[in-house]
Amino acid sequence: GESVGLHLPTLSVQEGDNSIINCAYSNSASDYFIWYKQESGKGPQFIIDIRSNMDKRQGQRVTVLLNKTVKHLSLQIAATQPGDSAVYFCAERNGNNRLAFGKGNQVVVIP
Amino acid sequence: NAGVTQTPKFQVLKTGQSMTLQCAQDMNHNSMYWYRQDPGMGLRLIYYSASEGTTDKGEVPNGYNVSRLNKREFSLRLESAAPSQTSVYFCASSVEPQETQYFGPGTRLLVL
Secondary structure, eight states: OOOSOTTOOEEEEETTSOEEEEEEOOOTTOOEEEEEEEOTTSOOEEEEEEETTOSEEEOSSEEEEEETTTTEEEEEESSOOGGGOEEEEEEEEOSSSSEEEOOOEEEEEEO | OOOEEEEOSEEEEOTTOOEEEEEEEOSOOSEEEEEEEETTTEEEEEEEESSTTOOEEOSOOTTEEEEEOSSSBEEEEESSOOGGGOEEEEEEEESSTTSOOEEOOOEEEEEO
16 A cells, blocks of 8 residues: 655554654644544544543553643553554644644554 | 445546545534545645535645535545646544544545
8 A cells, every 4th residue: 555654753663662652733722632543555543532621541552641731742552563553643623623633653563 | 334435445537537536424423524645744634514514625625626415425526637636535524523533444546
């Protein structure tokens, strides 16, 4: 499939280690944030979301942290597996009746 | 549930040809969207439909038209394709505007 990750920041992580993917958002009024995973040749897949009244939310092997002071969002993946290799991007709801998507980070898992 | 489905999966067009990309969702969502994705540029919104019977321009609407045929279906039409429209096109849907969007598998379009 085509690569949507050309020229994206790349994180290389050893299988079994934890991954941290970062996202800076622009609008201090944004109140809802989503992380998506996109594997090569596929559509974006919802991973986890968080609302601005929370600092942390956990899912299965994933944790999202929100720091509103510095407008920063992170996704932590525990015990990274080869199937986690993908592009990860964040989205924010900024009041314009739509979501604004980041360009993404490429995660490469080294077996 | 199939979620969001898109047809065709791949298409090659010559400059000036027209085509319609089809999208359907079976999640009873009110809102539907069309995006294009180009390498290193992220998702860019072409058009969206907040609810059945309404459509609005997104970030990059020029050269495209849309039709919200019913609650399930939202089509994207290229009236006269140009090489600059070579891209991967994704359809998405959400319960309400600005809520979590769920994406289809994409249509890969090459305009020669």
